[in-house]
Amino acid sequence: MLVKKLKETFEQYDQKEVVLQGWVRTNRKSKALGFIELNDGSCFSNVQIVYTDALNNFDEVSKITLGSALEVKGTVVLTPEAKQPFEIQATSVEVLGLCDHDYPLQKKRHSFEYMREIPHIRPRANTYYAMFRLRSVLSMAIHTFFQDRGFVYVHTPEITGNDAEGAGECFTVTCRQDDEYEKDFFGKHAQLTVSGQLHVEPFAQTYRNVYTFGPTFRAENSNTTRHASEFWMIEPELAFADLSDNMDCIEEMIKYCIKYCLEHAKEEMEFFEKMIDKDCIKRITEVANSNFKRMTYTEAIKELEKVKDTFENKDIFWGMDLQSEHERYICEKVVKGPVFLIDYPKEIKAFYMRVNDDQKTVAACDLLVPYVGELVGGSQREERYDVLEAKIKEMGIAQETLQWYLDLRRFGGCKHSGFGLGFDRMLMYLSGVQNIRDVQPYPRTPRNLIF
Amino acid sequence: MLVKKLKETFEQYDQKEVVLQGWVRTNRKSKALGFIELNDGSCFSNVQIVYTDALNNFDEVSKITLGSALEVKGTVVLTPEAKQPFEIQATSVEVLGLCDHDYPLQKKRHSFEYMREIPHIRPRANTYYAMFRLRSVLSMAIHTFFQDRGFVYVHTPEITGNDAEGAGECFTVTCRQDDEYEKDFFGKHAQLTVSGQLHVEPFAQTYRNVYTFGPTFRAENSNTTRHASEFWMIEPELAFADLSDNMDCIEEMIKYCIKYCLEHAKEEMEFFEKMIDKDCIKRITEVANSNFKRMTYTEAIKELEKVKDTFENKDIFWGMDLQSEHERYICEKVVKGPVFLIDYPKEIKAFYMRVNDDQKTVAACDLLVPYVGELVGGSQREERYDVLEAKIKEMGIAQETLQWYLDLRRFGGCKHSGFGLGFDRMLMYLSGVQNIRDVQPYPRTPRNLIF
Numbered sequence: 001m002l003v004k005k006l007k008e009t010f011e012q013y014d015q016k017e018v019v020l021q022g023w024v025r026t027n028r029k030s031k032a033l034g035f036i037e038l039n040d041g042s043c044f045s046n047v048q049i050v051y052t053d054a055l056n057n058f059d060e061v062s063k064i065t066l067g068s069a070l071e072v073k074g075t076v077v078l079t080p081e082a083k084q085p086f087e088i089q090a091t092s093v094e095v096l097g098l099c100d101h102d103y104p105l106q107k108k109r110h111s112f113e114y115m116r117e118i119p120h121i122r123p124r125a126n127t128y129y130a131m132f133r134l135r136s137v138l139s140m141a142i143h144t145f146f147q148d149r150g151f152v153y154v155h156t157p158e159i160t161g162n163d164a165e166g167a168g169e170c171f172t173v174t175c176r177q178d179d180e181y182e183k184d185f186f187g188k189h190a191q192l193t194v195s196g197q198l199h200v201e202p203f204a205q206t207y208r209n210v211y212t213f214g215p216t217f218r219a220e221n222s223n224t225t226r227h228a229s230e231f232w233m234i235e236p237e238l239a240f241a242d243l244s245d246n247m248d249c250i251e252e253m254i255k256y257c258i259k260y261c262l263e264h265a266k267e268e269m270e271f272f273e274k275m276i277d278k279d280c281i282k283r284i285t286e287v288a289n290s291n292f293k294r295m296t297y298t299e300a301i302k303e304l305e306k307v308k309d310t311f312e313n314k315d316i317f318w319g320m321d322l323q324s325e326h327e328r329y330i331c332e333k334v335v336k337g338p339v340f341l342i343d344y345p346k347e348i349k350a351f352y353m354r355v356n357d358d359q360k361t362v363a364a365c366d367l368l369v370p371y372v373g374e375l376v377g378g379s380q381r382e383e384r385y386d387v388l389e390a391k392i393k394e395m396g397i398a399q400e401t402l403q404w405y406l407d408l409r410r411f412g413g414c415k416h417s418g419f420g421l422g423f424d425r426m427l428m429y430l431s432g433v434q435n436i437r438d439v440q441p442y443p444r445t446p447r448n449l450i451f
Numbered sequence: 452m453l454v455k456k457l458k459e460t461f462e463q464y465d466q467k468e469v470v471l472q473g474w475v476r477t478n479r480k481s482k483a484l485g486f487i488e489l490n491d492g493s494c495f496s497n498v499q500i501v502y503t504d505a506l507n508n509f510d511e512v513s514k515i516t517l518g519s520a521l522e523v524k525g526t527v528v529l530t531p532e533a534k535q536p537f538e539i540q541a542t543s544v545e546v547l548g549l550c551d552h553d554y555p556l557q558k559k560r561h562s563f564e565y566m567r568e569i570p571h572i573r574p575r576a577n578t579y580y581a582m583f584r585l586r587s588v589l590s591m592a593i594h595t596f597f598q599d600r601g602f603v604y605v606h607t608p609e610i611t612g613n614d615a616e617g618a619g620e621c622f623t624v625t626c627r628q629d630d631e632y633e634k635d636f637f638g639k640h641a642q643l644t645v646s647g648q649l650h651v652e653p654f655a656q657t658y659r660n661v662y663t664f665g666p667t668f669r670a671e672n673s674n675t676t677r678h679a680s681e682f683w684m685i686e687p688e689l690a691f692a693d694l695s696d697n698m699d700c701i702e703e704m705i706k707y708c709i710k711y712c713l714e715h716a717k718e719e720m721e722f723f724e725k726m727i728d729k730d731c732i733k734r735i736t737e738v739a740n741s742n743f744k745r746m747t748y749t750e751a752i753k754e755l756e757k758v759k760d761t762f763e764n765k766d767i768f769w770g771m772d773l774q775s776e777h778e779r780y781i782c783e784k785v786v787k788g789p790v791f792l793i794d795y796p797k798e799i800k801a802f803y804m805r806v807n808d809d810q811k812t813v814a815a816c817d818l819l820v821p822y823v824g825e826l827v828g829g830s831q832r833e834e835r836y837d838v839l840e841a842k843i844k845e846m847g848i849a850q851e852t853l854q855w856y857l858d859l860r861r862f863g864g865c866k867h868s869g870f871g872l873g874f875d876r877m878l879m880y881l882s883g884v885q886n887i888r889d890v891q892p893y894p895r896t897p898r899n900l901i902f
Contacts (some may be wrong), residue, residue, distance in 0.1 A: 002659075005603060021691040023656075023863050041659035041690070042601050053792055069865035071691075089585040089841035096691075097834070097864040104862075109822055120653040120855045121862065129657065136604040143594050150455060150493050153587040157893040158609065158643075158666045159622075159681050161900040171610075171624045173643065174777070175670050179628035185670055185680070190622065192609075199893060199902065202571040205474075206580065206699070208453075208492035215609045215665065219626050219636055229636070230610050239492070240522075240547075271868040404571045411555075411572065412474050413548040442608040442650060448610040449637035451650065 004042035006076070010086045013076040018088065020047065020072045021096070022123070024033055026107075029062040036064070036093075038072065044130060044267035047076065051090040056273030060095070066107070067099035117443050127276065129303065130268035131439055137268075137425055141260035142213055142234055142423075145253055151236065152207040158215060161188055162401060168194045168218040171229075192217035196235050197418060198352070198405055204237035205408055211236040213423070221446050225435040228424065230444040236417035243290055243354075243363040243380040246339050246417035250367055250376050251292045253421075254338075258288040263428055264330060269430070277432020283371055284430055286337070293339040295330070297361065300341050303334050319345045324376055327366075327373035340365045349438070351395045352405075353379040355387055365419070372429050378419025385409040455493035457527070464527040469539065471498065471523045472547070474575070477558075480513040482610040487515070487544075489523065495581060495718035500525065502541040511546070517558070518575065521596040550661030563889055564644040569902055571895050578727065581719035582890055585712060586878055588719075590710035592711035593664055593685055593874075596704055596739055602687065603658040609666060612639055613852060619645045620667040622680075643668035646670045647686050648869060649803070649856055652832070655688035656859055663872070672897050677884040679875065681895040688869035694805075694814040697868035698791050701818055701827050704872075705789075709739040712881055720881070728883020734822055735762045735881055737788070746781070748812065751792050754785050770796045778817075778824035791816045802846045804830040805854075806838055816870070823880050829870025836860040 001018055022040030029035070034051040037046040049072050051061055064070065074088035102218035104118050105125055114232070115122040122128045146153065159173050170191040174184055181189040193199075203210040212235045220227065238249060261279070273281045301318050304326050308316040313323050322330075322341075331339050343361040346353070353362035363380035363417055382388040389406060392399055427439040437443040441451060452469055473491030480486070483504040488497035489611035500523050501896040502512055515521065525539035555569050556576055566573040597604065610624050623640040625635055632640040638852045644650075654661040663686040671678065689700060713720055713732070724732045752769050754776050759767040764774050773781075773792075782790050794812040797804070804813035814831035831838040840857060844851055850857070888894040893902060 002601060021659075041603075041657055067863040068556065069691075069863040096866070097860070099863040101860040120859060123654055123657040132605065132654065133603055133658065136608070139604050139606075140594060140598045143591060147591045150453060152492075152584055153590050154585065154892055155590075155666070155683060156585065157681060157895060159668070159895050159900065160893075162902050169626075170628060172628075173622045173624060175620075175622060177623075177630035184621070185672070185897060186895070187898040187901060190900055203574055203583065203892070205490055206574040208472075215606070217610070221636070230608060232606060240520075274659070363782070380633070392682065408571060409548070410551040412518040412520045412550040415547070441605055441654070444608060444610050444637070446636060447638040448672070449610065449639060449641055451611065451613050 002042040003038070004041045005049045006047065006329070007043060007045070010076060011078070013086075014078050016076055017073060018076055020074075020088065022047075022069060022070060022072075024064055024066055024068045024099075027062070027066070027241075032058075034058075034062050035071070036061075036072075038070065042414070043270065044133070045154045048084055049090050049093070050087050051093060054094060055090065058095065064093075064095060065099045065101065065103065067103050067105065068095060069097040070094065071096055098416060109422040112435060115131060116437055116443070117450070123209070126251075127433070127438070129435060130265075130271045130428065131431060132441060134265045134268045134431060135439065137261055137265040138257060138423070138427060138430070139213075140264070142253075144260070145256045146209075146236065146348055147213045149209065150201065151209040151211050154196075154200050154203045154210050154212050155214060156192050156193065156199040156212045157237075159190050160193045160199070161186065162188055162198065169220050170194060171219045172219050180320050194218060195233065195236070195420065198418065200235055200418075201405070201416070204239045204418070205412065205414075208239045223446055225437075226425065226428075228436045228440060228443055228445055231436070231440070232423035234421040235418060236421055237416060239416045240414055241380075241417045242415055243342065243365055246378050246380065246419060247292070247294065247342075247365050247367075250340075250365070250378060250419055251338075253338065254367070254376070255288045257426070257432070258284045262270075262288075272431040272433070279371075280430065280432040287369060290337045293335050293337065295335065295339055295341055296343045297341050297345065298343065300326075300330050303304045303330060319346050319347065324373045327368045328370070331368040331373070332370045338367060338369045339369055349379065351391050352381050352388070354382045355391070355435050369429065374426070375425065375429060376419050376421050378417065380415065380417040383409055383413050383415050385413070453493040454491045455487070455496045457498065458496070461527060464537075465529050467527055468524060468542070469527055471525075471539065472866070473498075473521060473523075475515055475517055475519045475521060475550075478513070478515050478517070481496045483509075485509075485511075485513050487521070487523075489521065494598060495584070495722065499538040500541050500544070501538050502544055506541065506544060508544065516550045516552065517624070518545060518554050519558065520548040521545065531770050553858070562696060563886060564872055566893070567888055568901070574892075577722060577894060578884070578889070581716075581722045582878065582882060582884065583892060585827065585882060587718045587891065588712055588716040589708060589874070589878060589881070590664075592692055592708045593704075595711070596707045597660075597687065599664045600660065602660040602662050605647075605653065605654045605663050606650050606657045606665060607644065607650040607686075609644050609668075610637075610641050611644045611650070612637065612641055613649065620671050621645060622668050622670045645669060646684065646871065648688070648871065649697040651686055651688050651869075652856070652867070655690045656863065656865075657870070660687070661689045661863070674897055676888075677876065677879075679887045679891060679894055679896055682887070682891070683874035685872040685874055686869060688867060689747060690867045691865055692831075692868045693866055694793065694816055694868055696817050697829050697831065697870060698743070698745065698793075701791075701816070703787075705818070705826070706739045706871045708877070709735045719803075723882040723884070729883065731883040732736050738820060741788045742817070745784050746786065746790055747794045748792050748796065748816065749782050750795065751777075754781060770798065772799050775824045779821070782824070783799045783821045789818060789820045791818055799831065802842045802848065803832050804840070805833045806842070806901055820880065823876070826876065826880060827872050828867055829868065829872050831866065831868040834860055834866050
C-alpha cells in the first residue's frame with residue numbers, strides 16, 4: 001500500500017500487517033535492533049521501519065545502503081508517545097535493488113551546483129523532492145482554477161512560422177545543416193514559440209475564456225538566476241473583458257493557487273519554510289488574504305522620484321522600464337502588499353496592447369508582489385483594426401505575417417484581455433528557491449543541456 | 452452572464468432581465484420580428500434571442516452579419532412548448548464588433564481541407580468548436596485521473612541532447628545557420644524530444660507514480676491522416692509495477708477518460724454522433740463497460756495465420772510488425788472488444804523493454820481497440836543492469852549517452868513499467884474524426900506551417 005494512505009488512516013491498521021515498497025532514506029542499527037526510514041514517493045515524509053535480529057536476514061538488512069529499493073512486510077504499531085504516531089515492526093525485508101556505493105547522494109548537504117549536474121538523481125534530495133511535487137500540485141491548481149470557471153485549455157503550437165511577436169530571441173527548428181529553409185521540413189523558416197498569446201486569441205474569440213499552459217522558449221544568452229531557455233507559461237485570454245476584469249481574474253487566480261498549494265503541498269511548503277525561506281508561508285498567506293491594489297505607472301514614477309537616490313539605478317524618468325529594485329520598492333515600501341501597475345508608456349510595451357485615450361499609454365497591467373517584483377504581466381488587447389494596423393506599421397512589423405491576427409478584428413472582434421504567468425517563477429515565488437535551475441526537472445540554459 | 456450558467460438555471464431567471472455577450476450564429480427576420488442564435492463560447496448550444504421593431508435600432512439589428520459580436524439585454528421567457536426551454540426577448544442589442552462580408556465561414560458546409568487553411572477562424576465552425584472543447588475536457592480528464600491517484604506530473608524537457616531513444620527522426624534546435632553545433636547555443640547538438648519516457652524514469656524512481664503530458668515531435672516526412680510533426684503525449688511511469696499492473700492502470704485510465712468526456716462534453720459528443728460518426732458514443736461506451744482481454748503476440752499470429760488471405764498484407768509470420776488491419780481483426784473479429792497484445796518479439800520493440808525468460812520476447816503491451824487498432828503502447832522496463840547494458844551494445848547505441856539511464860539500475864532500481872498514449876489519437880478515437888489535422892489547433896505536418 002502507499003505510505004500516504006497509511007499515514008492518513010493508520011489507526012485502522014493498528015496491529016495489522018501491511019506491505020510497503022520504497023527507498024531507504026536512512027538505515028541505522030545498534031546490536032539486535034535497527035531502524036529504516038523508508039520513503040515510497042507518495043508523500044514527503046518517511047515511515048519508520050523497525051527491525052530486529054528475529055529477521056533471518058538481519059545482517060543483510062543492517063547493511064542496506066542509502067537509496068536502495070525495498071519491500072517490507074510488517075505490523076503497524078501505534079506509538080502515541082513518539083514523534084511519529086506509528087511505526088512498522090518488520091516481519092520481512094526484501095531488497096529489490098541495492099544502491100551502489102558510488103551513489104551521488106550522501107547524508108551530507110550537497111550544493112545546488114553539484115545537484116544540477118545530476119538531474120536524474122537529485123529529485124530524491126529533499127529540496128528537489130519537495131519542489132517537483134509542488135510543481136505538480138501547482139500545475140493542477142492552474143488547471144482546476146480555469147476549468148472550474150469554464151475556461152477552455154488550448155494547446156497552442158510549439159513550432160511556429162510567426163516571428164512577429166518580438167517577445168525574445170528564437171530557436172530555429174530545422175532538419176537541415178545550412179540555412180536553405182525553403183528546402184526545409186516545413187518549406188520555410190520555423191522556430192520555437194516565445195509565447196502562445198497570438199495563437200490563443202482566435203480561441204478567445206470563440207470560447208470567450210481560454211488558457212494555454214505549455215512550454216515556451218527563449219534563445220537569449222542570459223545567464224541569470226531567473227532566465228531559462230525553456231520554461232512553462234500560462235496565458236489566459238478573456239473576451240468581453242477589459243483591463244479591470246483581467247486584473248480581477250489574475251488576483252483570483254494567484255490567491256487560488258496559493259491556497260491550493262498550501263493545502264495540497266503542506267509538508268513540502270513546511271519544508272521550504274524550515275530549510276529555504278523562513279518567510280515563505282507567511283509571505284504567500286498574506287498575499288492570499290490581501291486586496292491587490294492598483295496604481296498607474298505615472299504615479300509609481302512619482303513615488304520613485306521621491307527616493308531615487310536610494311536605488312542602484314537612480315535615473316528615474318517617465319518612459320523608463322522599471323527595474324526589479326523599483327518594482328520591489330513600490331510593492332514592499334509604498335503599497336506594502338501586491339499591487340497592479342497599470343497604464344504603461346506604449347513605447348515599452350508590446351504592439352498588441354490597447355492604446356489609452358491619452359495616446360501615450362497602453363492598458364497594460366503588471367502584478368508586483370513583495371519579495372520578487374513582477375509576477376504576472378497582462379493587458380487589454382487592441383481590438384480596433386485601424387489602430388492596430390497603424391501600430392504594426394509603426395513597429396516595422398511585416399503586416400502580411402500578422403494579417404490573420406488583424407483579421408480577427410474584422411470578424412466579430414470585441415474587447416478582450418489576457419495575461420501571462422511564468423510558471424517556473426511562480427514556483428520560485430512560492431518556495432523561496434532562488435534559482436530557476438532548481439525548480440525545473442531538466443533546466444536548459446546557455447551551454448547547459450544535460451541529457 | 453454566461454449562457455452555460457443561464458441554461459443550467461434558467462428557471463430561476465423567468466421574467467428576469469439578463470445581459471449576455473456572444474457571437475451571432477444565425478440572424479433571420481420577418482417583418483417586425485427577428486431571431487438571433489447567439490453563442491458565447493461557454494457551451495456548445497446557442498441561446499435564442501427574439502427581437503422586435505420595438506428596438507430603436509431594429510433595422511441595424513436585422514442586418515447584423517454572421518459572426519458579429521453583440522451585447523444583448525433582455526428578458527428570460529420560459530417556452531415550455533418550444534424546442535428550447537427558454538428564449539431571450541431583447542430589450543437592447545448592441546453591436547460590439549460587426550463581421551465583415553468576406554467572413555470565411557458561410558452558412559454552407561465547408562470542406563475539412565478549406566478549414567485547415569484558416570486555423571484562426573475554424574474553431575467557430577461546429578466540428579472544430581466541438582473538438583477543441585473536447586480536447587480541453589480530455590486534458591482535464593487525464594490530469595484528474597492521475598492526480599486523484601497521487602501521480603506526480605513531471606515536465607520533461609522539450610529540448611534534449613539525448614538522441615538515443617530511436618523512436619523517430621528528430622528536429623534540430625539551433626541558433627546557427629550551419630552545423631557547427633559545438634559553437635551553438637547549448638554547445639552541442641540539440642533536438643526536440645520524441646518522447647519523455649527516459650527523462651521521466653528518474654522521477655518514477657523517486658515518486659513511484661508519475662506522468663508526463665506535453666508536446667513531442669517527429670521529423671518524419673509522412674503525410675498520413677494519423678501523423679503530425681507536433682503532438683501531445685501522455686507518458687505515465689510506475690515503480691514497483693510489472694506488466695500486469697501497467698495494463699490495469701491503462702484500462703482504468705481509458706475507461707475513466709471515456710466516462711469523463713461523456714459527462715463533461717455531452718453536447719459535443721452528441722454532435723459527433725450526429726454529424727461525424729454515428730457509432731462513436733456506442734463504441735466508446737462499450738469499451739468503458741468491457742473487460743479488456745489479454746493475448747500474447749504469439750497467439751495473435753496464430754489467429755492471423757488462419758485468415759491471412761483476407762488481408763491486404765498476407766505475409767503473416769512470427770516476428771513481423773502487425774499492421775493496422777491485423778490489429779483491427781484481432782480486436783474486432785477475434786476478441787470483439789479491447790485487447791492487450793503482450794510479449795512481442797524483442798527485435799521489433801524498443802531497447803528498454805524487459806526481456807522475458809524465453810529470451811525471445813519482451814514484456815510489452817499494446818492496447819488494441821475496435822475501429823482504430825493500437826491506442827496505447829507500454830512495457831515493463833528492463834531493470835537489470837547487465838541485461839540492459841548488453842541490449843544497448845547490441846543495438847549499437849553509444850553507451851556513454853545512456854550511462855545516466857543505466858545508472859538508475861545501480862542506484863536503488865526496481866521493477867517498473869510505463870506506457871504512452873497519443874493524446875491526439877485518443878481524440879480521433881473518441882470523436883470519430885478521421886484526420887489528426889482536425890483535432891489539433893494548429894497542425895504541423897510536412898511543408899505545412901500556418902501561422
